[in-house]
Amino acid sequence: xPDTPSPSRQVDDLIGAVLEGEFTPSQLEELNRLLATDxxxxxxxxxxxxxxxxxxxxxxxSGLLAGAEPGVAPLGNDQAVVSPIDGEGLMQQLVEQAIxxxxxxxxxxxxxxxxxxxxxxxxxxxxxxVTMHGTSDTTSWGTEEVTAQNWQDALVYLLHQTFTSKRVxxxxxxxxxxxxxxxxxxxxxxxxxxxxxxERPGQVETFIPDAPIMxxxxxxxTAEHDAVWDRRPNEDLFAGQRFTLEKGFAEITTRxxxxxxxxxxxxxELIDSPNALRLxxxxxxxxxxxxxxxxxxxxxxxxxxxDLGTRFGVDATQSEATAVxxxxxxxxxxxxxxxxxxxxxxxxxxxxxxxxADPIDGVTSVGFEKxxxxxxxxxxxxxxxxxxHDILWRGQASGDLSLDARQADAMxxxxxxxxxxxxRDTTVDLADGRVWSKGSVPGQQSVSxxxxxxxxxxxxxxxxxxxxxxxxxxxxxxxxxxxIAHQDTLAATDATLGAAGTTYPSYKSYTGKRRSVGNEFxxxxxxxxxxxxxxxxxxxxxxxxxxxxxxxxxxxxVRVLVQAMEEQD
Amino acid sequence: MPQPTEEFVSSYxxxxxxxxxxxxxxxxSPQQAEEVLQExxxxxxxxxxxxxxxxxxxxxxxSIARYQAMAYREKQGRDRLRFDERATxxxxxxxxxxxxxxxxxxxxxxxxxxxxxxxxxxxxxMRYKDGLSPASIAAQxxxxxxxxxxxxxxxxxxxxxxxxxxxxxxx
Numbered sequence: 001x002p003d004t005p006s007p008s009r010q011v012d013d014l015i016g017a018v019l020e021g022e023f024t025p026s027q028l029e030e031l032n033r034l035l036a037t038d039x040x041x042x043x044x045x046x047x048x049x050x051x052x053x054x055x056x057x058x059x060x061x062s063g064l065l066a067g068a069e070p071g072v073a074p075l076g077n078d079q080a081v082v083s084p085i086d087g088e089g090l091m092q093q094l095v096e097q098a099i100x101x102x103x104x105x106x107x108x109x110x111x112x113x114x115x116x117x118x119x120x121x122x123x124x125x126x127x128x129x130v131t132m133h134g135t136s137d138t139t140s141w142g143t144e145e146v147t148a149q150n151w152q153d154a155l156v157y158l159l160h161q162t163f164t165s166k167r168v169x170x171x172x173x174x175x176x177x178x179x180x181x182x183x184x185x186x187x188x189x190x191x192x193x194x195x196x197x198x199e200r201p202g203q204v205e206t207f208i209p210d211a212p213i214m215x216x217x218x219x220x221x222t223a224e225h226d227a228v229w230d231r232r233p234n235e236d237l238f239a240g241q242r243f244t245l246e247k248g249f250a251e252i253t254t255r256x257x258x259x260x261x262x263x264x265x266x267x268x269e270l271i272d273s274p275n276a277l278r279l280x281x282x283x284x285x286x287x288x289x290x291x292x293x294x295x296x297x298x299x300x301x302x303x304x305x306x307d308l309g310t311r312f313g314v315d316a317t318q319s320e321a322t323a324v325x326x327x328x329x330x331x332x333x334x335x336x337x338x339x340x341x342x343x344x345x346x347x348x349x350x351x352x353x354x355x356x357a358d359p360i361d362g363v364t365s366v367g368f369e370k371x372x373x374x375x376x377x378x379x380x381x382x383x384x385x386x387x388x389h390d391i392l393w394r395g396q397a398s399g400d401l402s403l404d405a406r407q408a409d410a411m412x413x414x415x416x417x418x419x420x421x422x423x424r425d426t427t428v429d430l431a432d433g434r435v436w437s438k439g440s441v442p443g444q445q446s447v448s449x450x451x452x453x454x455x456x457x458x459x460x461x462x463x464x465x466x467x468x469x470x471x472x473x474x475x476x477x478x479x480x481x482x483x484i485a486h487q488d489t490l491a492a493t494d495a496t497l498g499a500a501g502t503t504y505p506s507y508k509s510y511t512g513k514r515r516s517v518g519n520e521f522x523x524x525x526x527x528x529x530x531x532x533x534x535x536x537x538x539x540x541x542x543x544x545x546x547x548x549x550x551x552x553x554x555x556x557x558v559r560v561l562v563q564a565m566e567e568q569d
Numbered sequence: 570m571p572q573p574t575e576e577f578v579s580s581y582x583x584x585x586x587x588x589x590x591x592x593x594x595x596x597x598s599p600q601q602a603e604e605v606l607q608e609x610x611x612x613x614x615x616x617x618x619x620x621x622x623x624x625x626x627x628x629x630x631x632s633i634a635r636y637q638a639m640a641y642r643e644k645q646g647r648d649r650l651r652f653d654e655r656a657t658x659x660x661x662x663x664x665x666x667x668x669x670x671x672x673x674x675x676x677x678x679x680x681x682x683x684x685x686x687x688x689x690x691x692x693x694x695m696r697y698k699d700g701l702s703p704a705s706i707a708a709q710x711x712x713x714x715x716x717x718x719x720x721x722x723x724x725x726x727x728x729x730x731x732x733x734x735x736x737x738x739x740x
Contacts, residue, residue, distance in 0.1 A: 043663060
């Protein structure tokens with residue numbers, strides 16, 4: 001190798017572009033031609049691509065360097081002392097030893113394998129029955145069901161047995177054997193609930209090296225709401241893991257502190273980076289509020305989005321296209337079209353802008369849609385269940401809720417306050433299961449002082465000229481104590497029950513405005529309009545509100561006082 | 570399946586970085602390379618009794634990985650790898666003939682990284698230590714995407730040269 005002439009910079013740049021996965025068809029064609037005809041280019045390709053991988057392993061501490069030091073002897077048993085109760089500790093110890101002693105080349109791959117499998121198997125092991133025979137000096141394990149609580153002990157027992165049984169041909173074989181057994185058992189769900197494992201290595205038929213590369217978690221599962229997963233993730237998330245959120249919401253925080261809020265149905269994959277993830281399908285909101293989280297990368301089928309310290313929403317619910325909407329700050333977007341050179345340069349997007357990328361039209365501008373992205377998972381515990389026409393959950397009420405400020409062709413539901421203890425008897429328009437409709441007199445009922453309530457605002461502010469009308473059922477899951485549906489009662493409670501720092505419509509803003517309903521023009525009101533067919537009534541033992549609303553042009557608002565969640569058992 | 574021999578296990582763990590680099594060459598995407606590596610490893614393990622001791626393990630493993638990569642692309646609905654048949658053949662042969670990285674070359678690489686001038690070193694660290702994409706680095710540094718891809722290419726070339734010259738000096 002010493003006297004190899006330095007290949008041209010042009011070839012290096014060509015190789016570099018292809019290695020990084022961004023190249024034009026003509027660049028690829030040129031490299032194909034050179035590789036087929038010029039052995040020095042092949043050598044250079046191999047040299048640089050190998051360096052690319054080795055640098056990732058060396059600097060990123062990932063495990064693919066296994067075996068780069070073929071002369072290193074396997075760890076002795078003294079280094080593999082097993083605590084019978086601390087599986088994760090053992091694995092961590094192995095990883096740390098490996099890094100410290102520079103033997104990660106030999107060990108990290110297997111340790112990563114074991115760590116990732118520990119994480120992956122937690123739920124799979126539950127409920128399975130494994131019969132293990134044999135004893136050792138320090139621990140024994142007879143016939144016991146492996147559960148979510150004891151699977152680590154079971155794994156450690158097997159590790160211990162493997163390390164001390166003198167049948168070890170090296171750590172790699174031990175881990176392979178061990179995981180082969182565990183995985184073979186784990187995969188054996190359904191028809192064969194009991195499986196006997198007799199410790200004879202020759203019987204192990206399956207070894208599935210289904211391992212992420214990184215040895216430490218790249219992200220953490222930080223919050224969930226009504227989440228249903230295809231297989232439940234642990235708190236720590238590792239590169240290579242892929243999950244589908246079938247229902248609900250989940251919040252994932254990268255090691256660098258970027259937050260991703262995932263809305264079902266969605267599939268994500270953790271990639272080998274402390275500040276990135278791949279969204280295969282579904283909706284996601286990215287939030288970078290710290291300096292270290294800047295540069296958070298979301299890879300989607302049609303574009304890469306880099307967050308520059310901001311909030312953005314990604315909609316990858318359609319297989320043919322992905323859209324990004326910048327809610328605050330700025331992002332850079334790179335379209336995935338390799339045939340379009342322009343797409344290789346990032347496009348900077350600012351708040352209020354949105355882009356769509358698809359394989360046919362490439363990257364194009366689309367209308368900005370702020371409101372369809374959930375930005376706070378914690379607030380989701382207050383989210384009611386909906387039925388009927390389009391209803392959108394907006395979370396915490398804030399900012400401007402006056403006329404034309406939050407237009408959407410859907411009913412929008414906000415939580416205004418939680419756990420408020422009423423200081424005095426509070427006047428409402430509807431209580432005790434009554435119906436609010438034509439002929440109802442506002443302000444005739446009240447909710448007693450001292451009651452603790454969560455306060456919701458139902459807000460309809462149509463964007464389309466035909467307005468938003470229809471019937472809705474909003475299920476709170478706990479008793480509704482009062483409904484405020486008239487504009488005067490709303491105005492009287494804005495200060496005490498409305499969200500702090502929020503602007504509500506003033507009476508003046510509506511005075512003199514007229515709205516059309518059918519062929520009629522009537523005076524606008526902020527609340528429900530008596531006599532225009534708008535109705536509200538309690539259903540389902542007062543835990544749900546049924547509402548008929550006809551909002552055309554102007555806004556309809558209804559405030560709902562629900563028994564505070566904290567007071568429930 | 571007979572129990573794999575110690576030599577087999579050692580060769581198996583020893584060739585992972587080469588297999589990964591090879592698959593990355595063919596597929597371009599690290600995620601896809603990982604997926605195919607996992608599938609290839611499974612096949613390698615299952616077929617361990619078919620490996621003839623004394624022959625080149627890496628050449629055998631590369632041929633399995635190459636087949637798995639093609640099968641993967643077919644499964645994905647794409648009819649071919651990104652390189653054409655001749656280029657793929659050339660790359661596979663080159664990998665099959667290549668020795669694993671010697672352990673002391675890691676130390677040399679470490680030294681070479683340490684000797685890089687600062688702007689180059691920080692781009693390298695962002696790419697490999699922090700795992701940032703070139704697009705992400707470009708955004709952070711206020712440079713174009715192409716400029717970063719080019720910088721990375723130059724840094725890799727410089728490291729390759731540095732390793733070569735240090736190893737020549739030691740020889």
